[in-house]
Amino acid sequence: MKNKLTVILLALISLQCMNPLFAQDFSATEIVKRADDKFNGEKSSYSVMSMTVIRPDWKRTIEFISWSLGKDYSLALITAPAREAGQTFLKRNSEMWSWNPSISRLIKLPPSMMSQGWMGSDYTNDDILKESSVVNDYTHEILGEENIGDRLCYKIKLTAKEGASIVWGKQIQWIDKKEFLVLKAELYDEDGYLVRTEIGSDIKIMDGRSITSKIELIPEDEPDNRTLLEIREIKFNVAVDESFFSQQNMKRVH
């Protein structure tokens, strides 16, 4: 009897030990999900970021704080430069609002402004609004393994599902095998042309998990332009509820 128990225990322990070996056999969907969960897996988040817009003959940095709840709600407050500090942006479902203290006006961004860059960057307002689920809106396929820098990555092809209302037709992501972080992504339009490349780097441990603290965006048609997003601080599962993401609160948060 005692022996039997030991055998089971041993078996259980060895099962535990074999876990990393199983990791090699994740399905493509699981890999993408684990990478996605790094940023979007929790209910809510609070982050302090800076965004540097780089152009051939100038660059400029904007600092902002952002709160988010699920995929549908987020609020951003610009903190620097002084000229623009105090502006807030609210995303509720598929609508985006902007509050500007210098004119004390709340503005719903019109469709005509959707393709413009957010705060002059390479991220368009549409990118922020139509953020899709890389897990649910795409089918996934492992193409192989490749090194990005000195890190071994899964190379995964994501193909948009029929009927999904998303911006990209296809993505190719390089996801770190150990940490499940997207180190590089190529985004293609519906006709299969490369539109932009995103590069994640500078892996840091923040709020108990390792994440890429720098994300660089390089548009394909203007290879000299880029936007660098740096995460200075990030906390997950902060206490915010839906009522935080209101037009009233846009004018109050500071």
Add this chain to the structure above:
Amino acid sequence: MRENFKIAWRNLWRNRRRTVITSASVFFAVFFAVVMRSYQLGSYDHMINNFIESFTGYLQVQNVKFQDNPLIDNSFNYTDSLAAAISGVDNVVSVTPHLESFTLASSGSQTKGVAVIAIDPGKEKYFSDPEAKLVRYRITDVTLKRLKEAGNIPDKILYRANKSLGRSFSSPSRLELELNLSDEEKQLYLGDILKCLEAPNHYLSEDDNGILVSDRLAGYLKVAIGDSVILMGQGYHGVSATALFPVRGIIKMPAPDIDNKLIVMTIPAAQKFYGAEGKITSFVVNLTDKSNHTINRAKNSINALLRDKNTTTKTWYELNPVLYQQIQGDSQTGIATLGLLYFIIFFGIFGTVLMMVAERKREFGVLVAIGMQKRKLKWIVTIEMALLGAIGLIAGLVTSTPLILYFYYNPILLKGDMASMMEEWGWDPVMPTAWFGPYFYWQTLVVAVMVILVTIYPMRKIGKLKEIDALRA
């Protein structure tokens, strides 16, 4: 020679009717050609004055990238020394700094994309002169009621004013014209009418933080003087440009597509708004005249002054190639029409000459038979032809001169529907004639060529003349 001339002159008046008919056809050709061409060139001149002298300028100093990509990023640094240096170039009349951009304008729930032109209020008076475009008089329900209540205005004028409801005017003369006032009516009522229809308006001061809004745009945004307009857009190097501007004045731009979307502010206000300290997008340069020679010389001299290699000088036809091609195309059509006119007239003259030679065959025969040299005869006929042409030419030029002079100083002003139509196309509803220029002198050459061509026929006829046959004719 003198004798030949005398004979030719007498010959001409021996058959008065023939002479009158032939020179009349030359006269009409010259008269119509001159008047037509004068109107055509005059309207172009006016269009160029109207459009180029107050909108694009003959030359503009810009960042090389600005024309293809009119962003505030593609601007350059303003320096007083450069402005002064450009003013010193030969033939330069005015140098006006501009900062031009596009933004969203919003008031209440109305939002519209607008063109913002930032100006130096003082210098701009010598260029587009927005002060002269301020709406001074306006026919609205309110002002019309005021006009009715004034009591002494006759119904006839009230009726005419009612027909022009909704229109606005920058000067008393334009209003006067619209209401079709006779001199007597002007004397009696103009003062009262102006008082009733007056609209308060202000121009910008040197460092004003307010704006001027074009008439139709103000109507769309539903703003009046004293209200505020929100401007929202992207400034220099991507900064967000958002601010509230009080409306100082309403301006009436003649071209509706500009009137629909223009906002004018001062350069310092715009530089602050766009975060573009010390930047302008263009120096607009007006010259004494628009001949290619003047334009190219001024362009080269200004280019030599530019230290910043990212800036360059562009001519009005480089800035506005569509307008340039349109003018050229229309001018070619005009020349083709003239060609057709002359072609028809040429055969008219040829016809009368043909008749003349047939009629005078016997006369020529007698002259040669009694010993006149054919060479001398040819000379006399040539002089006759030249005189015919000259009479027609001089009569044509002389009669068209007062017409051209009169309409140069008193251009035809269009009124009513015709005027609104012209205004909708973006032209000023005015049709002046052009001042005497090469087009006028060219007529002489054309007539000379026609006369020479037509003279070939009698020359050949006289050359081949057989006295016996001619005497029997």
